[in-house]
Amino acid sequence: MTSLYDEVQTPTEGVPTRRITVVVNGEKRTVDVEPRLLLAHLLRQGLQLTGTHVGCDTTSCGACTVLYDGRPVKSCTMLAVQADGHEVETVEGMASASELHPVQEGFKQEHGLQCGYCTPGMMLTSKALLERNPNPTEDEVRWALSGNLCRCTGYQNIVKSVLWAAEKMRAQQGDDA
Amino acid sequence: MYPSRFAYEAPTSIDEAIALLDAGGGEAKVLSGGQSLIPMLKLRFASPATIVDINNIPDLDYHRVDAEGNLHIGALCRHVDLEQSTTLGETHPTLAAAAELVADPIVRSRGTFVGSVCHADPQGDWAATMVAQGGYIVAQGPNGRREIDIREFVLGPFVTALAYNEMAVEAVIPGAKGTPRGSYLKLERRVGDFATASVAVSLDMDGDVVRRAGCALAGVGGRTIDANDAISCLEGKTLTEDSIDQASDAVAAVAEPRTDHRGSDAYKRHIVQTFVKRILTNLARTEQKAA
Numbered sequence A: 001m002t003s004l005y006d007e008v009q010t011p012t013e014g015v016p017t018r019r020i021t022v023v024v025n026g027e028k029r030t031v032d033v034e035p036r037l038l039l040a041h042l043l044r045q046g047l048q049l050t051g052t053h054v055g056c057d058t059t060s061c062g063a064c065t066v067l068y069d070g071r072p073v074k075s076c077t078m079l080a081v082q083a084d085g086h087e088v089e090t091v092e093g094m095a096s097a098s099e100l101h102p103v104q105e106g107f108k109q110e111h112g113l114q115c116g117y118c119t120p121g122m123m124l125t126s127k128a129l130l131e132r133n134p135n136p137t138e139d140e141v142r143w144a145l146s147g148n149l150c151r152c153t154g155y156q157n158i159v160k161s162v163l164w165a166a167e168k169m170r171a172q173q174g175d176d177a
Numbered sequence B: 001m002y003p004s005r006f007a008y009e010a011p012t013s014i015d016e017a018i019a020l021l022d023a024g025g026g027e028a029k030v031l032s033g034g035q036s037l038i039p040m041l042k043l044r045f046a047s048p049a050t051i052v053d054i055n056n057i058p059d060l061d062y063h064r065v066d067a068e069g070n071l072h073i074g075a076l077c078r079h080v081d082l083e084q085s086t087t088l089g090e091t092h093p094t095l096a097a098a099a100e101l102v103a104d105p106i107v108r109s110r111g112t113f114v115g116s117v118c119h120a121d122p123q124g125d126w127a128a129t130m131v132a133q134g135g136y137i138v139a140q141g142p143n144g145r146r147e148i149d150i151r152e153f154v155l156g157p158f159v160t161a162l163a164y165n166e167m168a169v170e171a172v173i174p175g176a177k178g179t180p181r182g183s184y185l186k187l188e189r190r191v192g193d194f195a196t197a198s199v200a201v202s203l204d205m206d207g208d209v210v211r212r213a214g215c216a217l218a219g220v221g222g223r224t225i226d227a228n229d230a231i232s233c234l235e236g237k238t239l240t241e242d243s244i245d246q247a248s249d250a251v252a253a254v255a256e257p258r259t260d261h262r263g264s265d266a267y268k269r270h271i272v273q274t275f276v277k278r279i280l281t282n283l284a285r286t287e288q289k290a291a
Helices: A004-009 A039-046 A102-109 A119-132 A138-144 A156-176 B014-024 B037-042 B079-083 B093-099 B113-119 B125-133 B228-234 B241-254 B265-290
Strands: A018-024 A027-033 A065-068 A071-074 A087-089 B007-009 B028-031 B050-053 B063-065 B071-074 B136-141 B144-149 B154-156 B167-173 B179-187 B197-206 B209-218
Touching: A027 A039, A039 A065, A065 A119, A071 A119, A102 A119, A102 A156, A119 A138, A119 A156, A138 A156, B014 B028, B014 B050, B014 B136, B014 B167, B028 B037, B071 B113, B079 B093, B079 B113, B093 B125, B093 B179, B093 B197, B113 B125, B113 B136, B113 B167, B125 B167, B125 B179, B125 B197, B125 B209, B179 B265, B197 B265, B209 B228, B209 B241, B228 B241, B241 B265
Parallel strands: A018 A087, B007 B050, B028 B050
Antiparallel strands: A018 A027, A065 A071, A065 A087, B063 B071, B071 B167, B136 B144, B136 B167, B179 B197, B197 B209
């Protein structure tokens, strides 16, 4: 059975598509898409990167957050065609083959997740924050994450996780220097 | 949810975008940040035949202050650009205060100032700051450019004075002749929700005397409420407890709130009065410290 999403992803005969090339997690991907396909659906159904979650689908919850040229965006509120020639990073791109990203490690160490649904979006928003501001205060973390909703944790451990990651990343920077 | 089918165009110049809008004959729609338009497409409140995505047009992402102190905001200047601006607070404090309250941080990294004004949502933060400060939208069409005063730009909920073949290329907001003072306060039940009530106040100070006072409200009427006349009672006066009380009462009187799940009309009017008073009292304290 084809789902509604598949219908959009697998273009109907006669419906115009556009060929786009998107750098997803560092890898060039060239695909044909209908203009109305949302970026979230391209990632999940088209590229099978199901780490990007669709929560509210109404631009409210932030579960579908990905990094678009380094800035957090809601992938349910962008067209896939708009990613043509741009870089997209999803949660699958965070860890290297052998090592978690410090933000991921922070969420593990500080128990920053329960059901895990909001976690990919939370972590990507956090990564973008720490790249811009390596030493955020607790308030700044809360402010930066205010567009990502979590219904489990009450946010306490998420904030702790991000602060943990910030410390780790600063220590790593220090080691490199 | 996904939008109904549309033809997608990604012009790389303003002229090309206008030609596409013109050819669309009223069925083409400009896509900038998309943080209002894409949700509307998904809900099928909007189903244009053609989407003209202006994000590939270069050199529209600026915000800069010209020699006369006017702030120019290009059609692709994102909310986050204004939020992270290091100079906006000095020249346009009302806008700087609003910048961090628009929607939520993720929407702010994509949505645009000009797009938000063109969306003309009665709850819109930017339209309120513009009405309080004065200013105009530069619209470009097949016959060239024209300036549309912000108070004549928004005609009603989601309706603007733009013709179908015109594109808003820039917003221009005048600077203060004296010292700019102002702020923006918004009550929202949670981040990203529509405002229960919000208040923009913009003052142009000559020493401790108010040279010009501007005010606008969002969320408390079917449109952005122009409260400039109401707050003009401050002009020529200093900020004292009496003048502040008079101004906050006058502004609260012109709100047009309606009772809904966010609160009763009386409650919302009270918020407006409280916010005007809070902003002005804080500004009076700043003036005293500066003196």
